[in-house]
Amino acid sequence: MTGFEQDRLWSGWMAAAQDGDNAAYARLLREILPFLRVLARRRCADPDRAEDVVQEVLLTLHRVRHTYDPARPFTPWLAAICDRRSIDALRKRVRHGARETHDERAYETFADPRANKDVEASIEAEALQAMIAELPPGQREALELVKVKEMSLVEASRVSGQSVGALKVSVHRAIKALRLKAGAPE
Amino acid sequence: MNTDDLIAELSSTATPVRRLAPPMARALGWLAAIAVLAAVPIVLRSNLPVFAQRAADPRMAIELFATLATGVAGVIAAFHLSIPGRSSAWAWLPAPFALLWVVVSGVGCLQFLPEQEQAGWALGQRHYCFFFLLGVGLPLAGLLVLVLRRAHPLQPRLVASVGALGVAGLAAFILQFFHPFDITVMDMATHLVALAILVGFLDLVGRPALK
Numbered sequence: 580m581t582g583f584e585q586d587r588l589w590s591g592w593m594a595a596a597q598d599g600d601n602a603a604y605a606r607l608l609r610e611i612l613p614f615l616r617v618l619a620r621r622r623c624a625d626p627d628r629a630e631d632v633v634q635e636v637l638l639t640l641h642r643v644r645h646t647y648d649p650a651r652p653f654t655p656w657l658a659a660i661c662d663r664r665s666i667d668a669l670r671k672r673v674r675h676g677a678r679e680t681h682d683e684r685a686y687e688t689f690a691d692p693r694a695n696k697d698v699e700a701s702i703e704a705e706a707l708q709a710m711i712a713e714l715p716p717g718q719r720e721a722l723e724l725v726k727v728k729e730m731s732l733v734e735a736s737r738v739s740g741q742s743v744g745a746l747k748v749s750v751h752r753a754i755k756a757l758r759l760k761a762g763a764p765e
Numbered sequence: 766m767n768t769d770d771l772i773a774e775l776s777s778t779a780t781p782v783r784r785l786a787p788p789m790a791r792a793l794g795w796l797a798a799i800a801v802l803a804a805v806p807i808v809l810r811s812n813l814p815v816f817a818q819r820a821a822d823p824r825m826a827i828e829l830f831a832t833l834a835t836g837v838a839g840v841i842a843a844f845h846l847s848i849p850g851r852s853s854a855w856a857w858l859p860a861p862f863a864l865l866w867v868v869v870s871g872v873g874c875l876q877f878l879p880e881q882e883q884a885g886w887a888l889g890q891r892h893y894c895f896f897f898l899l900g901v902g903l904p905l906a907g908l909l910v911l912v913l914r915r916a917h918p919l920q921p922r923l924v925a926s927v928g929a930l931g932v933a934g935l936a937a938f939i940l941q942f943f944h945p946f947d948i949t950v951m952d953m954a955t956h957l958v959a960l961a962i963l964v965g966f967l968d969l970v971g972r973p974a975l976k
Binding site: 596597598599601602604605608609612630633634637638639641642643644645646647648649651655656657658659660663 | 766768771772773775776777779780781782783784785787847848849850851916917919920
């Protein structure tokens with residue numbers, strides 16, 4: 580099929596689509612895909628981006644389909660839409676590229692790789708919580724105030740009503756008990 | 766969504782559409798409607814004998830032609846540029862007339878400068894031209910955008926700029942019917958500021974409306 584014959588065929592389908600023939604429209608959109616992909620890949624080397632452009636072209640074609648005049652060739656009309664959308668995509672990419680920086684570590688939560696072992700960390704945290712829950716109430720409260728909430732001994736004393744000395748002893752015993760439960764050497 | 770699904774969705778939801786008339790026919794129709802609208806105040810309120818007398822001057826006749834031609838060419842070009850696949854060379858259509866307009870106006874105000882002496886630089890009643898150009902130009906710009914946006918132009922900035930030049934030419938042409946004096950330097954400056962506001966308006970307001 581020559582380019583002229585192909586254009587007449589597409590033009591006929593487009594005219595039918597304008598009149599409400601949805602089957603002709605579907606056939607047209609499928610038939611023009613290879614043509615659009617070739618045009619899009621001339622400007623976008625990345626196949627995924629080129630396919631995005633093709634989809635943008637299809638959406639634009641749909642929106643402006645009333646502007647096509649069946650008395651004129653179809654291919655220049657279609658190529659103009661594809662060209663414009665390719666340029667828009669290129670500009671968008673340049674604009675985004677100027678504002679964004681690629682950071683390979685962006686998917687990690689902390690700079691220290693050891694801190695990113697989320698699964699292990701959460702398992703260990705659960706085990707530790709269970710061990711703390713088993714401590715005597717005085718030791719548990721002292722440990723939570725001084726070590727977990729990081730209060731000073733004076734503040735913890737005011738909150739708990741225990742003396743500073745008693746808190747020191749309770750925290751020391753609590754840590755010793757946890758170390759024993761965790762199987763650490765004394 | 767993959768492309769096949771998109772095609773299926775677009776083709777299944779498509780409804781029949783009414784084709785736009787050829788851009789030249791639409792442009793001429795729009796210009797004819799504006800001519801009818803403008804003719805009413807021109808016939809009722811302007812001093813046509815004075816206008817005819819001024820138009821007999823060759824420089825003035827050229828200026829009138831240049832403003833009208835810029836207006837008509839700008840509007841025709843904007844209609845063509847709003848349709849995909851039409852040559853972008855249409856954007857140049859009003860350029861020679863606009864250039865002629867600027868040159869002839871410039872020559873006019875320099876020619877009368879010695880006679881007008883200080884008056885040529887005075888602001889005086891020039892605010893009348895300023896508000897006239899905006900008062901005529903802004904509604905014209907709005908009416909043009911209203912019609913052009915039906916095509917959803919792919920290059921709204923280009924269409925808005927060329928359309929603004931067309932509207933500026935038409936507004937300047939209509940002004941001549943209500944402007945019974947020769948142009949001075951300050952006239953030209955106020956005209957340019959008003960026209961710049963018009964172009965800026967179409968670029969800021971018209972461009973998003975055309976998208």
